Amino acid sequence: SQEAYEDVQWTSDSNSHPPWLRFHLNISRWQLYLHRDPNMEPLTQQLATHRIVSAVQKSGGTQLKLVMSFPNYGQAMLKPMKQERDEETNYNLYYFSDFERHNAEIAAFHLDRILGYRRVPPVAGRLVDVVKEIKDITTDRKLARTFFTSPVGNVCFYGQCSYYCSTEHAVCGRPRHLEASLAVMLPDLSLASRRTWRSPWRRSYSRSKLAKWETEPDYCSTVKKTPPYDKGTRLVDFMDMVILDFLMGNMDRHHYETFEKFGNNTFLLHLDNGRAFGRHSKDEPSILAPLEQCCRIRRSTWLRLRLLSLPQYRLSDVMRASLFSDPLHRVAPLLSEPHLAALN
Numbered sequence: 001s002q003e004a005y006e007d008v009q010w011t012s013d014s015n016s017h018p019p020w021l022r023f024h025l026n027i028s029r030w031q032l033y034l035h036r037d038p039n040m041e042p043l044t045q046q047l048a049t050h051r052i053v054s055a056v057q058k059s060g061g062t063q064l065k066l067v068m069s070f071p072n073y074g075q076a077m078l079k080p081m082k083q084e085r086d087e088e089t090n091y092n093l094y095y096f097s098d099f100e101r102h103n104a105e106i107a108a109f110h111l112d113r114i115l116g117y118r119r120v121p122p123v124a125g126r127l128v129d130v131v132k133e134i135k136d137i138t139t140d141r142k143l144a145r146t147f148f149t150s151p152v153g154n155v156c157f158y159g160q161c162s163y164y165c166s167t168e169h170a171v172c173g174r175p176r177h178l179e180a181s182l183a184v185m186l187p188d189l190s191l192a193s194r195r196t197w198r199s200p201w202r203r204s205y206s207r208s209k210l211a212k213w214e215t216e217p218d219y220c221s222t223v224k225k226t227p228p229y230d231k232g233t234r235l236v237d238f239m240d241m242v243i244l245d246f247l248m249g250n251m252d253r254h255h256y257e258t259f260e261k262f263g264n265n266t267f268l269l270h271l272d273n274g275r276a277f278g279r280h281s282k283d284e285p286s287i288l289a290p291l292e293q294c295c296r297i298r299r300s301t302w303l304r305l306r307l308l309s310l311p312q313y314r315l316s317d318v319m320r321a322s323l324f325s326d327p328l329h330r331v332a333p334l335l336s337e338p339h340l341a342a343l344n
């Protein structure tokens with residue numbers, strides 16, 4: 001309802017802006033936020049604690065997601081916890097039918113920042129009250145209809161989507177507290193349209209077919225000649241994303257997005273990291289195929305990786321320390337020790 005929102009008293013003075021607006025206004029051609037950005041703390045703090053005035057399903061995409069709104073008109077995309085944190089992805093599941101993980105969205109934001117990229121929209125964890133903060137306030141009829149109480153008295157819902165939105169795959173509170181990730185929403189598409197690019201190294205998304213890059217050893221020489229990979233930083237930007245995906249075991253990077261107004265000369269958004277961190281006991285070297293086939297890497301990324309392999313800056317230690325600051329850390333560590341160790 002309207003009265004749930006605050007009166008707007010913003011001026012052109014950025015001191016009067018809420019953190020989400022400051023975040024939007026500071027997105028540049030090269031990154032989403034600054035190194036040591038003073039706005040990050042208030043921004044993630046609000047994601048984690050601000051009153052929720054609206055919760056509706058996000059249309060599009062395959063799995064259940066909600067758009068949450070705050071009294072200062074900020075918005076966040078919520079992904080709920082669907083499985084135990086230390087559960088490894090079932091070996092008989094294909095990458096395209098794996099569940100999304102809320103802790104993977106959180107950990108991806110921290111890893112992306114530690115790698116020096118700053119291309120994942122800020123994410124914070126939160127214990128959401130599914131009754132007070134979703135069921136009681138939603139105006140989304142289709143969502144509201146899917147709430148029920150489980151046999152042990154937990155409040156559950158499943159929403160509507162093309163995958164895993166059924167009673168068997170409901171998400172449940174304990175009894176009504178549900179762990180979730182909240183990612184800051186990017187500026188609305190009407191203000192900052194985005195272009196979607198199909199990954200040249202996209203997997204086949206079929207149980208039987210192989211992709212071209214899996215059978216052609218010289219695949220990269222074609223990609224290198226194909227715009228926009230033939231000019232500027234696009235190829236090394238792509239390799240940066242590949243390295244992030246390898247470290248977190250994400251096989252699901254079928255597309256990536258850029259901001260339209262920056263043309264081809266801009267960074268790649270690392271959105272949708274929910275299928276990362278599914279397995280710690282096995283590496284997935286095929287994620288590195290682009291790096292192997294093109295043999296290109298940005299110098300600053302190479303130097304960063306070397307730094308993160310020194311005993312005093314081990315990636316697992318830096319990640320553990322970084323994840324410590326997330327509010328859900330108090331409930332349970334966001335990455336289990338085997339996952340942290342696998343990062344090294």
Ligand SMILES: Nc1ncnc2c1ncn2[C@@H]1O[C@H](COP(=O)(O)OP(=O)(O)OP(=O)(O)O)[C@@H](O)[C@H]1O
Pocket residue numbers: 060061062063064065077121183184185186257271272273274
């Ligand atoms: N922080 C964000 N702000 C605004 N839009 C976002 C944000 N994160 C993701 N999106 C958009 O929402 C869409 C769905 O999100 P996401 O890809 O995470 O869900 P998904 O269910 O995995 O989708 P798909 O199954 O299509 O991969 C994305 O295509 C992206 O354009």
Ligand SMILES: [Mn+2]
Pocket residue numbers: 252272
């Ligand atoms: Mn996805």
